[in-house]
Amino acid sequence: MGLSDFVGNERIVNALRGALRAERVPHALLFTGPSGVGKYTLARMFAQAATCERMKDDFCGECDTCKRVALLADPTSLVREGLAERGESADAAMVERTPLILQTHPDVWAVVPDPVRLKTPVVRPMLRVGQIRAVQRAAYFQPMGRRRVFILDGADTMRWDVANVFLKILEEPPASATLILIAPSPYSLLPTIVSRCMQFHFAPLPQADVERILKEKTDRKGAEITLAAQLAEGSPGLAMEMDVELTAQRRKDALRILTRAAQGQGFAQLFADTAAMAKDRETTFERQLEIFYGLLTDLLELSAKIKNPMLRNKPLAKELEALSKIVDAAWVMRAIAGVDELHAGARRNLNRQLGLDALAASLAMNG
Ligand SMILES: [Zn+2]
Known part of the structure; x- marks a missing residue:
């Protein structure tokens, strides 16, 4: 188990591994590209590699830290738990006071757009100021291990005033934390944010790779696999849910x-x-x-x-x-x-x- 299990976009995987090996991990990374090509998955795997107790430029998948960070692979169930804890009828103030943070190990946070309600999620879930302020406070704490990693999925959903709060973190980058922003394209973010991040653009996967992933991870068969892979335009994530x-x-x-x-x-x-x-x-x-x-x-x-x-x-x-x-x-x-x-x-x-x-x-x- 390790970074080599990630399918597609090998160049990005190698660049990240190189940064870990040289101990030159950027403070802010920006992952862009179409949905379902593995931006969140690679962010989570990178977080494992940056915090693994045994390895420096990859992850073992077996140490306690690896196992706990691996739980972030299924954000949906963590979001459900978070919302259940906060209560179905949280008002706006409550939503900001109790920010939705997905955390299965103290050093690694995943922050995703807050759908506010379980049963009838808001039409446009977004990253909220409460979530960004929580990241801002935590980013300057010493990590338990080597590094803290904050994954911000749906960074494009930040309102611009919230984005300005976020910008403050990038302007004074914390010493031992890495922030990973995930967005469909750099144009959906403030240019001042983009310019402070090291950007990686994820390309769609070749159809054969999508088919391989479908064979491994779903019950789909023959012709259905081919059609799903064709329709998904290089996005295994889309192909799986399709x-x-x-x-x-x-x-x-x-x-x-x-x-x-x-x-x-x-x-x-x-x-x-x-x-x-x-x-x-x-x-x-x-x-x-x-x-x-x-x-x-x-x-x-x-x-x-x-x-x-x-x-x-x-x-x-x-x-x-x-x-x-x-x-x-x-x-x-x-x-x-x-x-x-x-x-x-x-x-x-x-x-x-x-x-x-x-x-x-x-x-x-x-x-
Ligand atoms: Zn490990």
Whole structure:
């Protein structure tokens, strides 16, 4: 057991191990990349390697510290315990006074966006000022062992005033603590935070790696493994949780919206489709936009007439090819710019339906 068990993004694993070996561990790391590629998992494994009682640049998985930090692998059940302890009907002051901190060993904390309630979690769980203040106080304590590690998952959910509190920690970095921020992209954080972190961008995994992980960790079989790995676009985390049929359907729905817009006809149906998509509250807006990005990336390859394109949406190859014949690269670029705008809007709580309607309408006008 150790860092070599981590699948994918080997370059990042090697860089982290090198830093541990040379005893030059940065005070702040920033892990970015799509969801489900192992950013949290590697942060937890790094925390084990930074605190293991037996090894310096890896972890044994057997010492008491390793075993306790390993419990952070399942944050969901720890969040459930934390919320149960605080009480289902905590008010805002209580939420800040009793910050949700996941801790299975004194030297390693995981801080995740606080969903506040167990039964009906808030729509947008976020890292709260109480949590960040708790990290701020604890970061300057001497570690029990070699180092303290604070994992901040969903760092992009910090409100900007909370981010400023966090910035203070980075401005006076504690001597023997490492903070690991996890976010989808550096653009979702204050530039002043990003510039103080050593940044590692996680790439999606090759399909064969995703399939290998699915074989090891799930009961899925043959064709279902292949399809799930295809649909997950290099994200084993997504592939594991995925409802394959539903995911395939969501892509078809998104492709139908693009196709109708490109054809510039059937507006009533086009807006009925965007309305249906806006109502799907089980898929986050960001996830829906990622589906559009995936389709548009494929379209870009097809409309650029690249030989043997590596399509992300192989099961939809026929439909994508048909669509690529009625749009040009400029249309696709405009569509991507439109999705970029919605992505920025999603952070500001842009109304989903208005956003999708505006995108579909602008593509139809210019089709
Ligand atoms: Zn150990």
